[in-house]
Amino acid sequence: MNEKFLNPYDPQKTEKINYKLWEESGFFNPDKLPERHQKPFTIIMPPPNANGSLHAGHALFVTLEDLMIRYKRMQGFKTLWVPGADHAGFETQVVYEKKLEKEGRSRFKMDPKELYDEIMQFTLDNKSFMENQVRSLGASCDWSRERFTLEPKIIETVYETFKKLSDDNLLYRGEKLVNWCSKHQTSLSELETDGVDKEDKFYTFQYGPFQIGTTRPETKFGDKYVVMHPDDERYKEYSHGQKIDLEWINGPITATIIKDEAIDMKFGTGAMTITPWHDTADFEIAQRHNLDYEQIIDFYGKLLPIAGPEFEGKNISVAREEIVKKLDEKGLLVKTEESFKHNVKVCYKCNRPIEPQIKAQWFIKTEPLTQKALEAVEKGDIKFVTERHERIFRHWMENIHDWNISRQIIWGIPIPAKICLDCGEGMVDLDDSISKCSKCGGKIEKDKDTFDTWFSSGQWPFATLNFPEGKDFKGFYPTDVMETGHDILFFWVARMIMLGIYCTGEVPFKTIYLHGLVRDAKGKKMSKSVGNVVNPLELSDKYGTDALRMSLLVGNTPGTDMNLSEDKIKAYKKFANKLWNISRFVLDNTKDLNEVDLESEDIKKLINSNSELINLEKTITDITKDLDNFQFHIASEKIYHYIWHEFADKIIEESKEKLDNSETQLILLYILQICLKTLHPFMPFITEEIWKSMPIKNKKLLLIEEWPV
RNA sequence: GGGCGAUUAGCUCAGUUGGUAGAGCAGCGCAUUUACACUGCGAAGGUCGGGGGUUCAAAUCCCUCAUCGCCCACCA
Numbered sequence: 001m002n003e004k005f006l007n008p009y010d011p012q013k014t015e016k017i018n019y020k021l022w023e024e025s026g027f028f029n030p031d032k033l034p035e036r037h038q039k040p041f042t043i044i045m046p047p048p049n050a051n052g053s054l055h056a057g058h059a060l061f062v063t064l065e066d067l068m069i070r071y072k073r074m075q076g077f078k079t080l081w082v083p084g085a086d087h088a089g090f091e092t093q094v095v096y097e098k099k100l101e102k103e104g105r106s107r108f109k110m111d112p113k114e115l116y117d118e119i120m121q122f123t124l125d126n127k128s129f130m131e132n133q134v135r136s137l138g139a140s141c142d143w144s145r146e147r148f149t150l151e152p153k154i155i156e157t158v159y160e161t162f163k164k165l166s167d168d169n170l171l172y173r174g175e176k177l178v179n180w181c182s183k184h185q186t187s188l189s190e191l192e193t194d195g196v197d198k199e200d201k202f203y204t205f206q207y208g209p210f211q212i213g214t215t216r217p218e219t220k221f222g223d224k225y226v227v228m229h230p231d232d233e234r235y236k237e238y239s240h241g242q243k244i245d246l247e248w249i250n251g252p253i254t255a256t257i258i259k260d261e262a263i264d265m266k267f268g269t270g271a272m273t274i275t276p277w278h279d280t281a282d283f284e285i286a287q288r289h290n291l292d293y294e295q296i297i298d299f300y301g302k303l304l305p306i307a308g309p310e311f312e313g314k315n316i317s318v319a320r321e322e323i324v325k326k327l328d329e330k331g332l333l334v335k336t337e338e339s340f341k342h343n344v345k346v347c348y349k350c351n352r353p354i355e356p357q358i359k360a361q362w363f364i365k366t367e368p369l370t371q372k373a374l375e376a377v378e379k380g381d382i383k384f385v386t387e388r389h390e391r392i393f394r395h396w397m398e399n400i401h402d403w404n405i406s407r408q409i410i411w412g413i414p415i416p417a418k419i420c421l422d423c424g425e426g427m428v429d430l431d432d433s434i435s436k437c438s439k440c441g442g443k444i445e446k447d448k449d450t451f452d453t454w455f456s457s458g459q460w461p462f463a464t465l466n467f468p469e470g471k472d473f474k475g476f477y478p479t480d481v482m483e484t485g486h487d488i489l490f491f492w493v494a495r496m497i498m499l500g501i502y503c504t505g506e507v508p509f510k511t512i513y514l515h516g517l518v519r520d521a522k523g524k525k526m527s528k529s530v531g532n533v534v535n536p537l538e539l540s541d542k543y544g545t546d547a548l549r550m551s552l553l554v555g556n557t558p559g560t561d562m563n564l565s566e567d568k569i570k571a572y573k574k575f576a577n578k579l580w581n582i583s584r585f586v587l588d589n590t591k592d593l594n595e596v597d598l599e600s601e602d603i604k605k606l607i608n609s610n611s612e613l614i615n616l617e618k619t620i621t622d623i624t625k626d627l628d629n630f631q632f633h634i635a636s637e638k639i640y641h642y643i644w645h646e647f648a649d650k651i652i653e654e655s656k657e658k659l660d661n662s663e664t665q666l667i668l669l670y671i672l673q674i675c676l677k678t679l680h681p682f683m684p685f686i687t688e689e690i691w692k693s694m695p696i697k698n699k700k701l702l703l704i705e706e707w708p709v
Numbered sequence: 710g711g712g713c714g715a716u717u718a719g720c721u722c723a724g725u726u727g728g729u730a731g732a733g734c735a736g737c738g739c740a741u742u743u744a745c746a747c748u749g750c751g752a753a754g755g756u757c758g759g760g761g762g763u764u765c766a767a768a769u770c771c772c773u774c775a776u777c778g779c780c781c782a783c784c785a
Binding site: 268274281554629 | 713721724733748781
């Protein structure tokens with residue numbers, strides 16, 4: 001009995017040793033792979049946010065990408081998998097703010113530099129912690145090329161892109177309505193807001209001769225335009241531009257009548273007043289008719305002096321009822337409907353209502369970028385797994401708005417620009433050389449804002465490869481596969497495609513594979529507050545990384561959410577043990593074999609004459625095809641099924657009567673080595689460990705053995 | 710208001726060109742001195758959400774309805 005093969009299999013004993021073996025072999029680095037590896041195959045790892053520890057979703061992406069990389073490496077590709085870590089701007093700042101809150105501190109009371117340094121330390125600590133977690137999941141990525149989103153070289157690339165966009169007239173500084181979060185004190189992109197269904201009171205007020213409806217009385221102070229549809233018969237006696245004197249919240253005002261087709265005649269009374277500073281639709285109407293507008297609510301959610309002494313400084317949440325009361329007392333409240341259902345935008349982090357505000361920000365003109373992106377998809381330069389996601393992508397791209405890339409947070413890449421204090425002009429200034437406004441000659445200051453983290457992440461595939469001059473950029477770009485979660489299709493994937501094509505003239509990746517969410521055993525979304533979050537590292541300690549990986553692969557359809565239960569992982573731990581015992585049996589019964597030459601004529605003849613192997617060959621061909629088609633959930637099940645129910649249950653059982661026959665022994669050994677090779681990308685640790693004991697001539701690390709087809 | 714997905718064994722889910730339904734777990738019966746009880750063998754369990762259509766043949770294609778879920782959207 002081979003003393004190494006103690007039953008049961010103990011993953012703890014082998015995983016660290018084998019990872020070290022691989023890492024020290026240098027083969028994670030494409031430049032150090034043997035001669036046969038010529039054609040590049042590249043995956044850029046989606047850099048995990050360095051603000052916590054890995055969750056099940058990370059385990060899934062590491063497993064999927066490592067599977068692809070190991071498969072391609074065995075096939076003889078020059079495989080590069082670039083690991084990285086993301087400073088994750090707003091995301092990390094939110095995490096850190098929560099930490100500060102718990103400690104009774106606030107970022108608004110801190111010196112910006114001090115805050116920045118603290119978050120940097122926090123991020124770097126998390127980063128090194130996470131790197132070890134990625135290692136323990138078996139990731140065969142090239143650590144010598146690891147990147148961090150805040151390193152100088154990356155920032156340099158991001159700045160060059162900012163400049164290029166400006167030079168190409170695709171960047172502008174605009175006073176536009178932005179999504180403002182009063183808690184986080186920053187503007188947010190469309191994607192960083194959620195829409196929630198809410199029931200609010202719906203008020204109808206008497207506004208001169210009109211009745212107007214609103215859910216937000218607190219914004220109505222500045223309303224001096226009343227808008228109706230030009231075709232509305234009810235209001236045909238009133239003309240566009242006509243002035244009307246009327247009594248309003250704080251006394252008499254003069255209102256102007258505006259006719260605009262955006263008005264829905266069927267809604268309410270068909271007349272409404274507008275608050276352009278705090279409402280997107282109103283803003284557009286105001287722009288169309290060149291109306292003036294005023295800010296009513298400040299950036300902290302409090303009413304400004306325009307609300308009058310009675311209301312100034314009051315928080316809008318308390319002011320609402322008071323305003324209604326006042327209007328009611330004045331006899332201007334017509335009616336109150338208790339439950340009006342509508343959709344309200346909230347901050348995706350704190351769920352507080354978004355307060356639209358007009359603010360000067362940097363915007364990217366997206367249309368020219370989306371056109372090229374759509375063309376690339378049309379031509380097939382980028383393929384989506386799955387097709388469904390391609391349709392979702394196209395639809396979004398065809399309806400995209402300009403992209404606000406300014407954020408009022410400290411944690412991120414500073415925007416290299418100057419802003420004129422007099423005229424508000426924004427000037428891109430990479431080398432800090434501009435000293436007065438280029439437009440009016442006025443005084444300037446440095447832009448205090450930072451980039452939306454997705455603006456820099458969107459350049460990740462070429463920035464990590466040292467665009468434009470780097471050796472890696474020339475050797476490995478465009479990359480082959482981008483694998484990431486479908487939840488960041490718009491945030492990240494779309495931006496990578498847009499900016500990748502724009503900056504390099506080529507697509508950033510040829511295939512985009514999207515995985516779904518990992519949910520708990522019952523299909524519930526994992527969340528810290530619910531307490532159903534699984535820690536992948538604990539699971540891999542308990543059942544072995546190979547078992548965890550297998551459970552994340554089998555039956556996990558591309559692009560679809562999956563449920564992960566401990567029972568499922570347990571099942572693959574049993575499978576690992578089964579394989580361990582299969583190997584023990586085969587190796588025990590082939591003790592007399594030594595340095596078997598798989599290339600020899602004798603072996604080849606034996607194999608060709610053996611009918612049991614037809615099924616093996618077919619299985620391996622199928623699995624290869626499945627892997628090429630990104631059907632990992634099928635491939636993993638097939639190799640599982642073959643090893644257990646064909647090799648163990650049938651071939652080994654039937655061999656027991658003729659084990660003294662050397663042909664039988666050779667066949668068993670032959671099948672085992674094929675199985676180990678095929679299974680390696682799925683379950684790298686146990687297969688490498690068994691491989692060490694295989695009596696095969698010219699054996700290499702299983703990591704770089706040839707894929708069996 | 711649009712778009713998308715799901716509905717298959719008690720539970721969680723696979724099923725890629727249409728050809729007699731699969732896995733894991735749970736449960737049932739039998740088996741234990743030699744690879745493995747983290748096991749083997751056997752049996753049981755589904756009118757593939759409802760209805761209609763195309764076809765020699767539909768879980769698979771088309772239409773429709775129902776329930777659940779997700780995404781997108783500036784109707785006060």
